[in-house]
Amino acid sequence: xxxxxxxxxxxxxxxxxxxxxxxxxxxxxxxxxxxxxxxxxxxxxxxxxxxxxxxxxxxxxxxxxxxxxxxxxxxxxxxxxx
Amino acid sequence: xxxxxxxxxxxxxxxxxxxxxxxxxxxxxxxxxxxxxxxxxxxxxxxxxxxxxxxxxxxxxxxxxxxxxxxxxxxxxxxxxxxxxxxxxxxxxxxxxxxxxxxxxxxxxxxxxxxxxxxxxxxxxxxxxxxxxxxxxxxxxxxxxx
Numbered sequence: 001x002x003x004x005x006x007x008x009x010x011x012x013x014x015x016x017x018x019x020x021x022x023x024x025x026x027x028x029x030x031x032x033x034x035x036x037x038x039x040x041x042x043x044x045x046x047x048x049x050x051x052x053x054x055x056x057x058x059x060x061x062x063x064x065x066x067x068x069x070x071x072x073x074x075x076x077x078x079x080x081x082x
Numbered sequence: 083x084x085x086x087x088x089x090x091x092x093x094x095x096x097x098x099x100x101x102x103x104x105x106x107x108x109x110x111x112x113x114x115x116x117x118x119x120x121x122x123x124x125x126x127x128x129x130x131x132x133x134x135x136x137x138x139x140x141x142x143x144x145x146x147x148x149x150x151x152x153x154x155x156x157x158x159x160x161x162x163x164x165x166x167x168x169x170x171x172x173x174x175x176x177x178x179x180x181x182x183x184x185x186x187x188x189x190x191x192x193x194x195x196x197x198x199x200x201x202x203x204x205x206x207x208x209x210x211x212x213x214x215x216x217x218x219x220x221x222x223x224x225x226x227x228x
Contacts, residue, residue, distance in 0.1 A: 008131055008203035009214050058136035060199065074133060074201075078217035081130075081161065081202035082116055082173060082193055 002067060004031075006045075007076035010052065013045040028054050028073060029063040046075075053078055083145055083157050087137050089164040094171055101158055102178030108155045110182035112189045114175050120168040124208040130172065132163045133201035144195040148177070151191070152184040159192065161202065194224045 005018045025031035032049070035042040046052065049063065055074045056065050067073055086092075094115050102111040118128045145157050154177055161173040175192045179185040196202075204215040 005133070007133055007201070008205070011131075055133070055136055055201070058133070058139055060140070074136070076133070076201065077203065077214065078222075079198050079201055080204045080215045080217050080221075081200040082197035 002031075002070060003072040004035075005072060005074040007074065009077055010045050010075050014041055023067075026066060026068055027063070028056065028061070028065050028067055031067060031073060032063065032075075051077060083142075083149065084159070085138065085141050085145060086160045087132065087134075087141070088160070088162060091162070091166075092160050092171065092174065094174055097158065097160065097174060098176060101176045102156050105155060107180060108178045109180050110185040111176065111178045112182070112185040114189050114193060116172045116174070116193075118166050118168045118170050118172055122208060124210070125168050125206055126209070127165050127167055127207040128172070129165045129205045129207065129212075130163045131203045131205065132161075136201050137161075137163075140200045141196065144192060144199060147195075148188045148191050152177070152179055152188040154179050154184070154188055157188070157192070159196070161196065161200070163202065191228055194221075194228065197221050198225065 001020050001022055004021045006014050011017050023031055023034055025034050032046050036046050053076055056067055056070050098113045102108045141159050145159055149157050156178040158176040175189050177185045177188040198221045206213050
């Protein structure tokens, strides 16, 4: 089980801020494919991955990152702090 | 090093007053405050969402990098989240160093990295509804100069 978090418009499109996901995905990219195949709202949210950033266990990384043993994976748009 | 992520407003003057004071190795203090700006003339509120936990970690990492690179005597970062109105302070950075070049550069470095590497997302509320603020390419490009 892995905790999956969504922020900003990804949270709005998917319709929830977080969920626990049962997965055998080895990487972020595989997790995204699994989610996309689950329901239309995920397919829509993840349709353009160039607009999505990812963090594994609160560290910014990329879609090829491994998630085996990770506690949480977060998806969000490019950040707009400052 | 003082890093705070909070919903409450902060008193910029009070935060600056004692920063970098009372030591003999500081020759320069630079402070910056970011404010909610109304570009359209119709902005009623700005909402900042963040990623609790990662936000503090990301800012601490950025501040530590600035501290090491410019041998800062001290660094302060305060960043708010939640809803705020035009004219309200969103965030501030302060740097203290031996010389002004280091203090200015470190403050700019902090700002560039906070903009696109700290997990905050701005949403604007106005007469036409709400809209997420898009990240700008130039913000990403700004990182390449460091």
